[in-house]
Amino acid sequence: MMVLAPWYESGSFWQFLITTLVGVAVGVLGALATMRASYPKRRLTYKTRTNAPLFDASDNQAAGLAVTHDGTRVIRPRIVELELRNTGRRDITETQFHAREALKFDLGADVKAVLGVASLPTGTVTPGVGIDPSSPQAILVPPTLMVSKQTIRATVLVDGPNAEVSCSRAPLIEVAVREAGPDLVPRVIAVTVPNVLLALLIISIAYVVSACLLAWWT
Numbered sequence: 207m208m209v210l211a212p213w214y215e216s217g218s219f220w221q222f223l224i225t226t227l228v229g230v231a232v233g234v235l236g237a238l239a240t241m242r243a244s245y246p247k248r249r250l251t252y253k254t255r256t257n258a259p260l261f262d263a264s265d266n267q268a269a270g271l272a273v274t275h276d277g278t279r280v281i282r283p284r285i286v287e288l289e290l291r292n293t294g295r296r297d298i299t300e301t302q303f304h305a306r307e308a309l310k311f312d313l314g315a316d317v318k319a320v321l322g323v324a325s326l327p328t329g330t331v332t333p334g335v336g337i338d339p340s341s342p343q344a345i346l347v348p349p350t351l352m353v354s355k356q357t358i359r360a361t362v363l364v365d366g367p368n369a370e371v372s373c374s375r376a377p378l379i380e381v382a383v384r385e386a387g388p389d390l391v392p393r394v395i396a397v398t399v400p401n402v403l404l405a406l407l408i409i410s411i412a413y414v415v416s417a418c419l420l421a422w423w424t
Contacts, residue, residue: 215367248302249294250352250378251386254371255266255359256287263322273317273389278363285321286313288371290347291386298381303349307377313362314369320345335360344374 260283263270292298293378300306317337325332328379332352334402345362352358 207372208330220230248293248298248378248381249292250290250298250376250381250383252288252291252373252383253370253386255289256285256361257368258372259284260367275363278407280318280363282315282365282367283318283370284364284366286315286316286362288313288345288360288401290308290352290360292352292354292356293386294381295354296353298352298378300349300351302379303382304377304379306349307375308346308348309373309377309383310338310341310344310346310375312341312372312374313364314343314371315364315366316342317345318363318365321363323361324359326357326359327355330356333358398402 230287260273290309303309320335320337323332323335327407330353331351332345335345335347338344338346343366345360347358347360352374373385
């Protein structure tokens, strides 16, 4: 008399189960990737490219030099170059500036003049960066369009010591604003590596669980 083996002792069943679990894991990862692509984050980074004196006051050759602006002498002239970069995959639009408030950056020294503003790549909008009338040590970046990967550089003449530049107001909606430090991991590595590790982890867990169940029942 032939006795049928229980369903859980069937090798084809466990093969089917393993294939199903791996397929589900891959499907979940695909769904997560699709959601990430549909709703990418907006990011704006800033950093100080230059913060240096125009000349060394202790240098004898510079003893007779003086810097003036609008007829007023600048005692401790420094050049500060601030860089903003839209590192996200989506554009930052004017409408994302809450109540049309400007970005505000504190330079830690009296701002005498905005010497120039450049925008890269060519053809992108160059905002009218200006001095904050309520705070002589700050500059304002008004609401503007910043397309993905766009870089804005503002060169400023200040009078004062070498101080840390900070973002004291960031009224952006759904945009992460942060300082880009020198040890900032490139975005390609920072985004890709965790996703790959997550995919390997999910697939490994599915495989191990399936293998353990198979070993248990056989």
